[in-house]
Amino acid sequence: MRVALLAESFLPHMNGVTGSVLHVLRHLAAEGHETLVIAPRAGEITTDLHGARTELLRSVPLPSYPEVRVVFARAARLTAILREFRPDVVHLASPFVLGWQGVAAADVLRVPTVAVYQTDVVAYAEKYGMPQASALVGRHLTRLHRRATLTLAPSSASQRQLEELGVDRLRRWGRGVDTARFTPQRRSEAWRACTAPGELIVGYVGRLAPEKQVEDLAALAGLGGVQLVIVGDGPARPSLERMLPSAVFTGHLTGLALAEALASFDVFVHPGESETFGQTIQEALASGVPVVATGSGGPVDLVRSSVDGWLYRPGDLAELRARVADLVGDEGKRRAFAAAAGESVRDRSWDAVCRRLVGHYDEARALRPIDDALPRGVTTRPSVPAPPVERRTWSRFIALGDSITEGLCDTSRMPAGEYRGWADRLAQLLAPTGNGGEPLRFANLAVRSRKVHHVMHEQLPQALSMRPDLVSVLIGANDLVARRVDPVAVAVELERGVRRLREAGIAVLLVTPFLPGRRAAAIFTRRFATFASELRRIAHETGATLLDTAVFLDAEGVPAIADLSLWADDKVHLRSRGHRYLAYCAAEVLGVPDAEALGDLDAALHADDDPVADRSWLRRDALPWVWRRLRGRTAGDGRGAKHDGYVLVGGRGDVRTGANAG
Missing domain, CATH: 3.40.50.2000 (Glycogen Phosphorylase B;)
Known part of the structure; x- marks a missing residue:
């Protein structure tokens, strides 16, 4: 791999940015990668750069801190340098001035960029007596990092800061420590x-x-x-x-x-x-x-x-x-x-940290062609698509969650008072076909109004005791619409459950919660985005399969699941069409052959039995919900799981109980 590193600050001035760049150069050289450093010229460099080429550009000292140099290079100059080097990826170390020109140059060449956030420039502007500039600096950082293919944040606090600025595609990447030197x-x-x-x-x-x-x-x-x-x-x-x-x-x-x-x-x-x-x-x-x-x-x-x-x-x-x-x-x-x-710090060596960095380079290289293919004007960018999943035969599948997974409002071809739901539909898609295979054993432990802690303390222990080989987890929406909530803390609680499942050898399908495309839902958008970002991290670190509902976009780049035609009249649950759509999205990421085409065919052949929309939503749905909240109650009080034991899903696609379904 050929990696160009643009460093906002560099030798002979030694700081955190310079130090991390030097460690990255050492690791990349040891792994056989070629590197180029583009940085400010500030004096003689005697440090070993591990074979990296250098392009040191004319710079001027920062008036209040002369050791820090600022490069005002034109994007055309950087484009020419990068074109000659032909990088596979551009690494932007603490980008601000040089980094902005660098990301513009990389865009011209259609080269992926990985921006490493290392300096809280907004706070620095305030500390250096320029509080009026902090808003301007924040807007510049947002534009820069949203333009980069991928942004790496070193800590949970910096990740939250960038999310609040509106930066997407965030991943955690910390710093290594030289445990041979520091001991x-x-x-x-x-x-x-x-x-x-x-x-x-x-x-x-x-x-x-x-x-x-x-x-x-x-x-x-x-x-x-x-x-x-x-x-x-x-x-x-x-x-x-x-x-x-x-x-x-x-x-x-x-x-x-x-x-x-x-x-x-x-x-x-x-x-x-x-x-x-x-x-x-x-x-x-x-x-x-x-x-x-x-x-x-x-x-x-x-x-x-x-x-x-x-x-x-x-x-x-x-x-x-x-x-x-x-x-x-x-x-x-x-x-x-x-x-x-x-x-x-025993497991925080620079080699381990840099191996993860190369993984982020690979992710950015996968994302760049997708960005290039987006229609002009689209600002919502999909996350990296899940790699093709090898089709396997599942034998025991359990669904965890709340009312969405219970299947509320999916009444298609169901007896009065009963619901189908996306998880039951997914079970049918995962069940083996033909007469030779054993039927899929399926349990749906979801209960309406449940939150993450309910799933962790009620549904998860039961699921573990039933020894499934696949568990789906769609939860968090009820937590995120609460009056006060920390989305990261909710995700951390969920992460413990995902890790327990993975440690037990169970495959996990992790689904990001979603909102309808209504103006009233916009007040929760940031919470849902932060929570989704954490779920992407959890899936990446645990090896869970992620169904990122933001990846499935409509023609205008908006998550298709937000389309109001998929939502029931109560504005809270999916109608049958929405449950069917979600089931086929899940089947696709789990490797079911031709899942998208099957979904289109299903939609064409089966008209929903959804009732016609009416105007009684406030009286019928909203006011009862508010009344329950005021009394500290939920719609799920006193209710048990939908299928608290395994049911058999046969080759014909029907869900049925069986005498030997245990």
Whole structure:
């Protein structure tokens, strides 16, 4: 593979962006890939670039931070450079100015781009006294990342930030840590004796700039037996030396000197609230040093509070002092936290992280032709299509969920008061044909009004006890329309259930919840989009099959499932046509041959038995729903599962119970 890396900042200035680029270059070279680095020219480079070609462009220093260089290259110049190199993918490292021109150049050449979000530029604009520019910066970031083929976010906080800006196609990609360099074995009593003889060392490592909030460490003044040590350099150093007169400032350290200093700390502190990741936190953990960090941004994913460190409330400097004092005053706790810290980063090597990066490159290469084929003006982009699934014969299929999976409003060819539903229809499509095969055993444990925690605590244990080989999970809509909800937290709860199923060797069909195309539903769009993004991540990490309902688009790029002709009169459930459509979409991603063509034929041959729409929706559907909510009740209270034991689905496609269906 040929990879062009556009780095917004590069050597000789060393920071998180530069460091990650160097690790990526090393890994790609070791795997036999060819690389080109396009970056600002800022001085002589003596570091090994692992065989990468370089195009260093004329740059100017940022007035408030001269170590940072800005390139104002024309897109035509970048297009010519990329055309000559012929990359398979363009990697945009913390893109902003150069990255914008780079993504434009890649579009000209129809080359996929992977944008790696590493710098919270919006927060930086505010920290550098330009709050009026933050909205403008946010809009620029949104346009840039939506134009990129794929965006990689380093933490759950940065992923949520980008989702709130309207960025789609997000994937999580963290940072690796050099566990050979950063290790407790680097601890040096000689360094400690020279730096802070006879005292415990509370240290910070990082750039000395306003966005890092190093001045907050003044809250530690007067802690007995403690020496504050600041490792790093930057524009804020003169003012920090005045504000922290008793601190030791070592200046910028690299390589083994940095590793020795970090391992020699007793406690590591990181007060910055705008970190998208927090690489030095990860290096401190690898060095066996407990961490005290602010409970926002990247540190939330790295520090396990009360296990290997403490997270304090952002801005609460009294709590910062108390957390540091707690560790300084308890040697046993420091030892326990230190042991847990080293354990937490054991599987975060740069090689493992970079292997995942190459996987994201491959995903972007699959997505680019789809984007090129979209009609002009379409802004809703599909996620990567599921790879073709090898057709297999399922023997035990269980459906989990709420009223959509129970089948409400699908009355087609059903006795009065009974419903069919997409999952029952899917079971028919999965059942073996002909007379030679065993019938499919199918159970539908879905109950109307259920939420994720109901499925996890009620339906999942029952499903596991029935030993299926396929489970479908469509849940979350009732959670997402609640008054207050954290979509990521709901997804994390669901993720635990998916992992339990996968660990038991059970195939999982994970379906993203969806909304009707009505103006009233727009207030929930962001929640559903965030939840869907998390489900894509869960499917990718667990190997579940994803039915991403946003992938199936109509002619205008809108998810086809939103079409109101698929929805019942209550504006909440699918009518028979909608259940049939969803069943064939599921069959397609599960590898049923010619599922789309079969669905079209089914639609042509079977007219729905749906009642004619009327105007009584408010009285008949909405008001009873509101009344139940006010009383803390749901439509599913007292109801059991639709098929709480296996029923047989025979070769003729009928669903029936059987004496030996267990």
